[in-house]
Amino acid sequence: MAILDGVHRFHAAHLRGDTDIAVRFCDEPLEQAFVRTVRENVRHGLPLTHSDRTAAAARILRTHPHWSDRSVARAAGLSPKSVAELRKGARQATDPMHRLGRDGRLRPVDADQRRRRAAEILRSAPGSSLREVGRRAGISPSTVRDVKRRIENGQEPVPERDGESRGAARRKEEEEKPSKGRESARGTDLSDFPALVKRLCHEPSLRNSADGRLLLRLLDLHLVAQQSAARITAAVPAHQIATVAVAAARCRQIWHEMAAEVESNRPGHDATAATKN
Template identity: 45%
Template sequence: MAALAELDVPLPPIIVHRASMRVIDGLHRLRAAQLRGHHTIAATFYDGTEADAFVLAVESNVRHGLPLSLLDRKRAAARIIATHPQWSDRKIASVTGIAPGTVADVRRSAVAGTPGEDVARIGRDGRVRPVDIAEGRRRAGQLIAENPDLSLRQIARAAGISPETARDVRNRLSRGEEPLLPPRPRGVRPRPRKEMLKVVPRPGHGEGRPGPAAGTAFAEGLSAVNRLKADPALRLNETGRQLLRLLSVHMLPPGEWEGIIDTVPPYWSGTVAHLARECAHIWEEVAARVEKNIARGNDSPASPADSSACPTM
């Protein structure tokens, strides 16, 4: 507070809950203004409920305030679980600054809501997803059987599951399997995610060196992009140039992808992986719609050799 009071600059507005006139964010700024001898301070009023005001206070503190202890953050998570039981563990974790697993532990030890009511939760993206994924998988299986032409995002939206889960259901059905995952034997824990990821190791590490297939796929894909760049129908209009730029950005040699993966800090791995999957889903929808245009006879003339796919890692 003393350090803030000595600054010769205007202090950012504090946030005040209008109904209770309590300071949500900026208590130190308020005290600093008092030390300066000021009788007024710039403020932004918040008109939500007290429960939402508490959430905003915790979130603001986690972002730029004096760090809360782990115990304080757990207590904040318990209070938010009690007032917002419909929020997912990841959403509450993003507010309180603790791990989703820790929020799940707090939820299990807290009495929040009535048994049987917690069937769906709201995620960080605002979407509602079922707590029991089995029902969502069953619904996705029915949708795929009734309308195989639906995109993964349409299936996911209707069934209340993620596009990645919808993809898994579709793949299982194509293999003649049930949409539900087989039950895991009691006492057997799933392997860590790192063991499930398949990433091409750096070149020069013996058997982990990328094989000729990866280099061939990259060369074919790069050649296809270069042919697309030579087509006036694409390079002479802004939308076509935007498509060419997007395709060029993704055409990187396998070794460069490996370098990009290595630069991701461990604490951002989950976020980067989520965004990468979201981008993959978008490209998959683009591919499906382009193929649908071909089936309708709306495609532009192209060489059969241009059907190269982006290289995989």
């Protein structure tokens, strides 16, 4: 029952002796609620000071470290450059592997480093498949193929980013965008949760519907939880460990039930076999 926006209006109504006030309820996690509060206060009413917006951006970076600089800047009313400086100053020990952009896509933070990692794997284990190297390095098989081609031609695994090379990189990026058929034929390592979330973030039917975006946000939160599990569990006070454990188990049950329901909607699904499983 926290007031996200309209605190002054609430107190004014209270001082007038009003017993009722019109509200709009938002049932969402505290981290999402804070972002909503900042966005609302940036857009209207008494503008937040620069220090307030900077503090808000720093908090959003802590709770949503995978968000791009532009996404955080848009929410907090700062420039992407200011957010980038805040990110550098934060010195986060566990920087996520991907950042979520305003378009709903996950992009790797250290793409060049991943290419070099793929090159090391290819040199040490030349018989490895493109998919295996990609899984270990955190890049797509098509990018591994490009790294392998560059190594065979005596080039650096990371292409130059100026002039014609930059244009070629952009064309390659467009070629790697998933399309119908190619995505299904390519397959996905079901044990690689970040890759699964990334693939779903590329799905237009999910990004263009309210319920689809809700699913992506839920998966996004679980991705953060997976990457920050040690810090999250360490923050639980001793007297609340049992409660948190029960809540976590309930979350697991909810997702298990949802998985069963999604599976039952798949074309050609055998309900009897699923019940046995």
